[in-house]
């Protein structure tokens with residue numbers, strides 16, 4: 185039985201673009217796609233894009249352990265408002281997701297979420313980078329992506345063993361590569377601005393040397409590797425060359441690394457402090473080129489909620505990271521230089537494929553789960569930090585007017601967001 189029709193939108197998916205109505209059935213699946221369709225309930229999509237829901241490969245939901253900053257529920261609500269129907273929740277919680285017990289706990293919390301919450305485990309026990317966590321035990325519970333977060337696994341032999349074991353299990357190791365010793369406790373990109381502001385910098389080489397090592401280990405082990413948060417031109421070039429040479433690697437970039445540079449740190453505003461740090465104009469240009477030529481597969485938010493009292497510390501003491509889920513689509517549409525369809529590839533079907541999520545990112549066609557986003561690519565809106573669904577408000581976009589607004593999000597056929605408002 186049909187439940188609702190999304191009427192008159194521009195449907196964009198992996199198969200292309202057409203104007204069509206989309207009927208969603210009571211079973212949460214797409215029942216019909218065509219012209220002149222009707223259903224008991226009608227959602228107007230005139231002037232809007234209708235697409236597979238967005239998929240975030242990289243979100244920090246802070247639960248368990250830092251529920252005052254974010255929870256699975258509040259983070260998933262922020263995601264739904266941003267058009268996401270799935271996200272991968274990172275394992276750097278407290279305690280970390282490094283075994284079956286915490287995996288089960290977060291999977292249980294995910295039952296109350298407003299989108300599919302996919303649990304990522306850590307690669308090493310306690311995220312200490314010394315010995316592997318019980319990956320098989322977590323894989324048995326459905327975990328497919330493992331990441332230690334932070335600067336990643338520093339010990340070469342531990343990283344090699346992680347890739348070998350992940351290859352045996354058929355799971356993916358995701359890593360943001362940064363040599364901790366080269367990063368040297370820096371606070372922003374090492375360059376003209378770090379010198380001018382008198383703050384210790386993080387050289388591009390800290391990332392590039394680790395990316396080079398990880399690509400070499402991916403080649404040695406034959407295991408597919410996912411690189412998180414590329415931020416430098418040199419890292420993009422390393423990935424491009426490795427892929428051309430047949431290394432199994434995928435990569436992501438954040439919306440903020442496509443939009444901002446280290447110059448935005450000029451006023452010591454800690455909202456811009458993130459890891460890896462914001463880089464230079466040349467790096468931003470290389471990231472955009474890498475996304476356009478598909479060296480970089482996906483845009484991922486690295487959504488990182490922090491309490492005001494933490495972000496209000498001085499620049500050298502404040503924690504790294506910013507919110508991303510509610511603004512990712514609009515920032516990507518403006519900052520990537522890509523067409524709407526290419527932005528959707530990077531935010532929906534490419535990340536769905538990397539995460540192996542069969543119910544996400546697929547074509548808008550009969551029988552598929554109705555995980556859909558409806559957004560107006562021309563609608564302007566102003567980011568009001570204290571009105572965001574996230575429990576935290578740390579975004580440098582507060583007060584900014586963005587173009588591209590999510591109108592409706594459907595998850596398994598349920599309208600979790602209607603006219604820009606979360607429904608639960």
Ligand SMILES: [Zn+2]
Nearest residue numbers: 242244333486
């Ligand atoms: Zn992260």
